[in-house]
Amino acid sequence: MERKEISKSVLKRLPGYLAYLQSLPDGTATYISATALANALGMGEVQVRKDLAQVSDGGRPKIGYLRERLIEDISQFLGYDNTTDAILVGAGKLGQALLGYSGFEAYGLNILAAFDVFPPSDKTDDGKAIYNISELENFCKSHNVLMGIITVPAPFAQQVCDRLIENGIKAVWNFAPAHLDVPDNILVQNENMATSLAVLSMHLQAQIKK
Amino acid sequence: MERKEISKSVLKRLPGYLAYLQSLPDGTATYISATALANALGMGEVQVRKDLAQVSDGGRPKIGYLRERLIEDISQFLGYDNTTDAILVGAGKLGQALLGYSGFEAYGLNILAAFDVFPPSDKTDDGKAIYNISELENFCKSHNVLMGIITVPAPFAQQVCDRLIENGIKAVWNFAPAHLDVPDNILVQNENMATSLAVLSMHLQAQIKK
DNA sequence: TAGATTGTTAATCGATTAACAATC
DNA sequence: TAGATTGTTAATCGATTAACAATC
Numbered sequence: 001m002e003r004k005e006i007s008k009s010v011l012k013r014l015p016g017y018l019a020y021l022q023s024l025p026d027g028t029a030t031y032i033s034a035t036a037l038a039n040a041l042g043m044g045e046v047q048v049r050k051d052l053a054q055v056s057d058g059g060r061p062k063i064g065y066l067r068e069r070l071i072e073d074i075s076q077f078l079g080y081d082n083t084t085d086a087i088l089v090g091a092g093k094l095g096q097a098l099l100g101y102s103g104f105e106a107y108g109l110n111i112l113a114a115f116d117v118f119p120p121s122d123k124t125d126d127g128k129a130i131y132n133i134s135e136l137e138n139f140c141k142s143h144n145v146l147m148g149i150i151t152v153p154a155p156f157a158q159q160v161c162d163r164l165i166e167n168g169i170k171a172v173w174n175f176a177p178a179h180l181d182v183p184d185n186i187l188v189q190n191e192n193m194a195t196s197l198a199v200l201s202m203h204l205q206a207q208i209k210k
Numbered sequence: 211m212e213r214k215e216i217s218k219s220v221l222k223r224l225p226g227y228l229a230y231l232q233s234l235p236d237g238t239a240t241y242i243s244a245t246a247l248a249n250a251l252g253m254g255e256v257q258v259r260k261d262l263a264q265v266s267d268g269g270r271p272k273i274g275y276l277r278e279r280l281i282e283d284i285s286q287f288l289g290y291d292n293t294t295d296a297i298l299v300g301a302g303k304l305g306q307a308l309l310g311y312s313g314f315e316a317y318g319l320n321i322l323a324a325f326d327v328f329p330p331s332d333k334t335d336d337g338k339a340i341y342n343i344s345e346l347e348n349f350c351k352s353h354n355v356l357m358g359i360i361t362v363p364a365p366f367a368q369q370v371c372d373r374l375i376e377n378g379i380k381a382v383w384n385f386a387p388a389h390l391d392v393p394d395n396i397l398v399q400n401e402n403m404a405t406s407l408a409v410l411s412m413h414l415q416a417q418i419k420k
Numbered sequence: 421t422a423g424a425t426t427g428t429t430a431a432t433c434g435a436t437t438a439a440c441a442a443t444c
Numbered sequence: 445t446a447g448a449t450t451g452t453t454a455a456t457c458g459a460t461t462a463a464c465a466a467t468c
Contacts, residue, residue, distance in 0.1 A: 004240070009459065011412060033425065041389050053427060056362040057395050061426045061467045079411040093307040100303050103387065107407045131459060134366035146414050156235070170417045171410045177229050177313065179251050187413040189406045194225035196399045197317045200381045201289040202221060204356050207380045219435065243449065257436060263451060271443045271450045 006077075010051050015107075016060035017042060017051070018074045021067055033064030080108040083104035085145050086173075089160050091116035091130045094175060098149065099128050112143060147171045154178040161188075216287075220261050225317075226251060227261070228284045231277055243274030290318040295355050296383075299370050300362035301326035301340045304385060308359065309338050320352060350377035357381045364388040371398075 020041060021032070029036075041048075052059060056073035059065050075081055083105075088095055091114045098104075099114050101161060111128065119130040127163035131139065139145075148164035150157055157176035163174060171187045174180055180188050229330060230251060231242070239246075244259035251258075262269060265393075266283035269275050293315075298305055301324045308314075309324050321338065329340040341349065358374035360367055360382060367386035381397045383391055386398055390398050 006412075007459075008303060008409065011408055012402075012405045015402065015408050016389065017365075019404065023388070035425075042391070044461070047459095049426070050428095050460085059426055062424050063468075064425070078408050079415050084411055084414055093310050097303040097307040104403075104407075108411060109407060146311075146417070147410060147413055154229075171413050173406060173410055178233065179226065179230055181252070187410065189410050191401075191403070191406055192222075193224065193314075193401070194229065194317060195222045196383060196401055197314075197319060198221055198225050198288050199218065200357060200383055200397065200399050201294055201318060202216075203381050204294055205289050207356070209396075217435075246448075254437070258437095259450070260436090260452095270451055273444075273446050274449070 008055055010054060012049055012178065013043075013047075014055065014074055014078055017048070018071065018078070018080075019073075021071050024067065029067055030147045031064045032067050032070070034059070036064070045084070056126065078107075080106070083108045083110045083150065084147055085143060086111050086147035086149055087136075087139065087143075087145050087164075088114040088149040088151060089133065089136070089164070090114075090150060090156075090176075091120060092151060095149075095151035096120075098175075099130075109147075112145065113139065115139075115154075136163065137167060140169075145169065149175070150180075151175045216264055219314070221288075223257075223261055224265065224284055224288055225254075227258070228281065228288070228290075231281050231284075234277065239277055241274045242277050242280070244269070273305060275411055289315075290316070293318045293320045295353060296321050296357035296359055297327070297346075297349065297353075297355050297374075298324040298359040298361060299343065299346070299374070300324075300360060300386075301330060301364075302361060302363075305359075305361035306330075308361065308385075309340075319357075321359065322355065323349065325349075346373065347377060350379075355379065357383065359383045359385070360390075361385045 011107055017037060020037065029101070031204055034052055035045045038045035038048040052065065052137045055077040056070055058069045058073065086109060088099055088111050091099070095116070096193065101110055104111065113128060115133045115136050116130055117131050117133050146169060148169040150160055154161050154176045157174065157178040158180055161174070161180045161182065165182065165186055170185070171180065171189070172180065173189050173191065175191045177194055182188055227247060242260055243254045248255035248258040254289050262275065262280070265287040266275065266280055268279045268283065296319060298309055298321050301309070302308065305324055309321055314321065323338060324340040324342055325343045325346050327343050329342050356379060358379040359372055364386045367384065367388040368390055371382055371384070371390045371392065375392065375396055380395070381399070382390065382392065383399050384403065385401045387404055392398055
């Protein structure tokens with residue numbers, strides 16, 4: 001499959017398809033159609049078909065897609081097949097939760113280590129080290145890390161971000177509720193709890209009024 | 211300010227404005243213009259102006275918005291002024307991290323308690339109770355809970371969701387990497403780590419190729 | 421063959437951006 | 445008054461949806 005430019009909207013839907021396809025029990029649904037996928041996920045079938053067409057050319061009229069093949073195509077497209085190394089800064093509760101979450105491997109993410117101003121102890125239960133923030137520079141030099149995860153309190157997020165970029169980080173996954181100023185070639189992905197909460201509470205307010 | 215219908219895109223940007231406005235030190239910037247806000251957040255000034263116009267009518271030509279007033283208007287619009295009670299199911303690492311996160315109060319969210327098949331201990335360090343899942347029904351009956359937070363492993367997410375809905379939950383905040391089937395009047399907000407990761411790893415792949 | 425499903429081309433919809441008049 | 449900023453109206457852009465021909 002030739003790699004095309006893909007819109008962010010499509011990109012964001014792909015993990016959903018992948019998760020569903022992988023959740024199907026082995027043996028069932030050797031072939032799956034865009035229609036079936038759409039129904040299962042409560043989406044429009046045309047949208048699903050178009051999305052799939054962008055990442056795979058294994059679709060066959062009347063039959064659909066070979067599930068295994070489709071999983072492979074999407075995974076590959078998303079880069080889940082080659083792992084990305086990341087470091088995490090801010091080993092509070094959320095930071096440690098992420099550090100200990102084993103599910104990221106499936107997405108090709110490998111958190112090498114965490115850093116904090118007050119490292120709680122040498123190792124977590126999961127065997128991943130939490131270093132003093134002062135060792136950030138050395139660590140980045142010796143490992144080739146491209147992704148940084150920020151889980152420090154909001155007021156420190158920007159300075160941590162700057163420091164990560166100085167050390168060669170190209171993509172920042174930001175869990176702090178703060179806006180980060182970065183150069184053009186750096187991507188910041190905000191994991192924005194506040195955004196989600198806004199959508200939720202808006203829905204609840206509408207509910208209550210009824 | 212009359213309450214208008216608002217698009218989801220606008221709604222999702224509001225928490226960002228609010229966070230920035232609140233982060234400004236007291237005393238500075240009594241008045242702030244849409245232009246200034248846009249520059250600070252790296253956004254288009256027209257977009258910010260249009261967004262603000264939908265939630266506040268305190269904007270004055272040449273001067274801008276009274277910051278305090280704007281904070282109030284956005285907070286009120288987002289429903290951050292009246293708290294929403296929520297319960298959380300799945301007291302694993304992520305669940306406990308959320309349970310202990312004190313920052314939610316600022317967003318009007320109050321997590322009353324958590325439930326799990328194996329409650330680790332009676333109370334967390336933060337004083338919030340973790341009950342056995344069997345007590346879910348009773349708890350929901352006695353408290354009027356409208357929001358449920360799901361932090362169980364993916365294979366259990368749907369059944370937990372169904373159970374929450376049976377007990378009167380109207381909005382679900384889903385941290386499990388699973389698609390949830392719900393009736394029309396129920397809102398599911400997926401906190402989709404996989405989505406964020408997809409965007410990030412796509413950026414990194416593009417970087418590497420350069 | 422008939423029919424389901426694919427992929428493509430055109431139409432619609434919504435959101436963003438641009439242009440401009442109103443205001444302090 | 446002059447100029448910055450607001451809010452509104454029109455134009456553009458992108459994404460979604462609909463219609464349809466191609467295919468197994």
